[in-house]
Amino acid sequence: MGEDVLKLKGIGKDIGGQTIIHSIDMSLRQGQVLALCGGNGAGKSTLLRMITGILQPTRGTIEVNGLQWRHNRLKYAEQIGYMPDDYLFGQGLSAEETLAFWASLRKVPMSRVREVLELVGLIEVRRKSVSSFSKGMRQRLLFAQALLAKPPLLIMDEPTNGLDPYWMDSFVELVRFAKQEGHTVVFSTHQLQVAELAADSVVFLKNGHIVKEETTVSFGRAAGSSSLQAAFSSLYVHSNRNPDE
Numbered sequence: 311m312g313e314d315v316l317k318l319k320g321i322g323k324d325i326g327g328q329t330i331i332h333s334i335d336m337s338l339r340q341g342q343v344l345a346l347c348g349g350n351g352a353g354k355s356t357l358l359r360m361i362t363g364i365l366q367p368t369r370g371t372i373e374v375n376g377l378q379w380r381h382n383r384l385k386y387a388e389q390i391g392y393m394p395d396d397y398l399f400g401q402g403l404s405a406e407e408t409l410a411f412w413a414s415l416r417k418v419p420m421s422r423v424r425e426v427l428e429l430v431g432l433i434e435v436r437r438k439s440v441s442s443f444s445k446g447m448r449q450r451l452l453f454a455q456a457l458l459a460k461p462p463l464l465i466m467d468e469p470t471n472g473l474d475p476y477w478m479d480s481f482v483e484l485v486r487f488a489k490q491e492g493h494t495v496v497f498s499t500h501q502l503q504v505a506e507l508a509a510d511s512v513v514f515l516k517n518g519h520i521v522k523e524e525t526t527v528s529f530g531r532a533a534g535s536s537s538l539q540a541a542f543s544s545l546y547v548h549s550n551r552n553p554d555e
């Protein structure tokens with residue numbers, strides 16, 4: 311077994327005097343895929359942003375491949391590919407130009423730009439303006455951007471939100487491919503079928519706490535059900551509690 315790629319120790323976040331994330335411990339080894347589930351406002355995005363270094367934790371430490379953001383920001387950032395939940399693309403640029411811009415910042419060759427465009431199924435439309443792209447196409451482009459520099463850790467915030475089943479299937483395939491290539495992946499989702507198909511393990515967040523943490527296989531079994539959806543219901547709905555309460 312290798313070293314942990316991602317290690318969270320006692321991570322907490324307070325904003326405006328309120329505790330958004332309580333004390334979270336978590337670790338992931340190379341090639342593991344973790345889905346972060348939970349209702350609106352559970353703290354998923356806040357946790358993911360802390361891992362990327364966009365937000366700083368109030369308490370605790372985060373290590374990515376043994377590096378901490380505050381000790382070496384550049385090296386830390388190089389470990390991570392981030393797919394945000396929303397992104398305002400530059401007007402008038404094609405998909406290829408958009409990726410070429412990011413590639414130049416990260417010193418990635420153009421051959422890799424074409425490789426990721428192929429991978430996410432945008433090679434045919436690479437010269438089209440991103441402003442003409444559908445939401446699903448933009449999500450693919452953001453996925454390509456996150457993979458561009460082959461970062462050890464991929465962080466994705468709601469990568470399939472509001473998208474059709476076709477993109478969900480492609481997303482599951484892309485995550486499996488990323489895992490095969492040795493990437494470690496953390497993504498948040500409301501779509502439990504995506505978590506079940508793409509992830510090795512699932513963490514349920516509620517009010518900034520981890521309320522359940524299981525492998526996708528054992529989670530369903532432990533709840534006496536065959537799917538994560540049923541397990542989710544037993545956690546939140548059957549107790550007459552909303553996940554956001």
Ligand SMILES: Nc1ncnc2c1ncn2[C@@H]1O[C@H](COP(=O)(O)OP(=O)(O)OP(=O)(O)O)[C@@H](O)[C@H]1O
Binds near residue numbers: 325349351356357
């Ligand atoms: N900058 C901020 N100022 C005040 N409160 C914030 C801020 N950022 C997040 N919060 C609060 O922290 C809680 C967690 O928010 P977060 O966006 O992390 O949840 P989430 O699980 O990603 O939700 P969703 O599924 O709706 O995206 C929410 O109650 C939110 O209102």
